[in-house]
Amino acid sequence: MADEATEHDAPTRREYMKYGGAVVGGGLLAGCTGDDGGAQSSENGSAGDSYTVPMFPVGEVEFESVPESVTPYNMGWADMLVSLGQADKLKTNRLTAPTLFYDRFDIDWDADYPALWQDGGWSKEVMYELDPDVFLIDPNLMSQWGDNWSEEDTAELGENVAPFFGCHNRRIRGDWQKELGYPEQAPSLMEAFDAVGTVMDERERTEAWLDLHDELLSEVKSRIPNDEPPSIGLINSGSAPEKGEFYVLYLEDNGYEMKPYRDLELVEADAFAGVETGQYGLTDYETMMEVDPDLILVHWGITTGSVTFGGDGAFDGEQFREQFIEPMENHEVGSQLTAVQEDRVLPGPTAEQGPLVNTFQTELTARLFYPEEFGELDLDAPLDVPDAEQLFDRERVADIINGDI
Structure with missing residues (x-):
């Protein structure tokens, strides 16, 4: 990911797919059926119909309805839900560090959930127990970080629990990320948030945040x-x-x-x-x-x-x-x-x-x-x-x- 305003180049190595429960065989997930890594939905889910939203590297993800429960791994992605007024939908223990930000707004949440990472590896049992409507997790991250995890495990959870919708875009310097085009294609923070806002059918809040973000950067940059x-x-x-x-x-x-x-x-x-x-x-x-x-x-x-x-x-x-x-x-x-x-x-x-x-x-x-x-x-x-x-x-x-x- 380059600067926040940089457009993503066309991929050099990726597989086109519609990602639901199935994992692309023969290697890590890569690519997206759209031309960018970002955040435009192809349909609106507010009427209760199914809809799809693109996200690099998982591609077009289909949702039967707006998720009522969400399990992220990184706190940054959890903060996206909090920003949308959806903290009550989070099933995660990862909302610990930012309390100094949240206490200012009397934001409350339930963090009494088991950790996804147990005894040196990902816990499939915990993920079944949490049973969210969507995992805001990059499936590539799971198979890269967990020696106990395979693409087949991801496919199983996608089939039996919920789709994966996420990108490990906090830090982009791993060899596997370079191989799969993350530096060029991974969404920026606000691009990823834009996509999550579409998934959660929260376009009005999302647009308000995007406007506030642009106004803040304009103010700051004008005074540097x-x-x-x-x-x-x-x-x-x-x-x-x-x-x-x-x-x-x-x-x-x-x-x-x-x-x-x-x-x-x-x-x-x-x-x-x-x-x-x-x-x-x-x-x-x-x-x-x-x-x-x-x-x-x-x-x-x-x-x-x-x-x-x-x-x-x-x-x-x-x-x-x-x-x-x-x-x-x-x-x-x-x-x-x-x-x-x-x-x-x-x-x-x-x-x-x-x-x-x-x-x-x-x-x-x-x-x-x-x-x-x-x-x-x-x-x-x-x-x-x-x-x-x-x-x-x-x-x-x-x-x-x-x-x-």
Whole structure:
């Protein structure tokens, strides 16, 4: 996936199919019967008739009726349902990290469901137990991640439980993704959301979100300073500064996890571009010192304090300092880093985001990098923004979620 506005090129390797319960034989799923990876439905399901919606890589997926229950795997796809006011239709335990976003709108949901991933592999038993009307999951992801999973397993679930409708478009850098044309064909975040909105027969809410998204990006881009942005050292939250272990991420990577940086035109500011690292981007204090970025950003850092990190769902500034900042301050080399000396080790956006979470994170990223233009970030409450500095209308978001459009 290139920039959000880039059109998808024609596929170089894919199989055309209508995907319902059957998996394409002889290899991973690939392709879509439409010309793009995106989001136009061929029919409208509001009248109770069957309808089809395209999605790369699964192709045209047929729905007998609008789904009443949905099981996603990634939190970003779960956020799409929340954004559409459909949190009550989710059957997932994956709504843990974004509670700091959702609590602002009194969004409630039931996360008391078993995890799809059990004992080192996918659980077919759990998927039968959940029995949703649709899996918002890329079937290719399942066979790639789970040694216990095959295309035949996917076909079985598609036949006996529900169709798969999803694309692993958070991060697009695996060899299998490159082989199947994901960098060129995978939908952007908002393209995928557009398709999900059609599946859920929520066109009005979907269009409202797309308008809000365009307005926000227009506002932000019109105010990006002409000055060169600070150099960025992006490290994953799995980094352990107390052990001298840093897992580097690259802003140029495809996928919706890097969307806020692309939208703020920050890709060229990547301090680690071209720097060699070890497995999974592993590097050390010496390399950090050689690069010496102006700003060290912790990917997923905004969800420090979430259930994922053992907290209650709110951002925990104290925990962030203890986990990431203080170990650098107390290290002989780390204490010499420019970002450490200038108090510029900051919590970055979470990788998982649908429209609601991304809206907040676009604003957050603007404040992280351009405080003189967009306002200073409060590390103790990074999502709390004075009314005069807010880049989008919170009431408008609440109205869309509630259907008051």
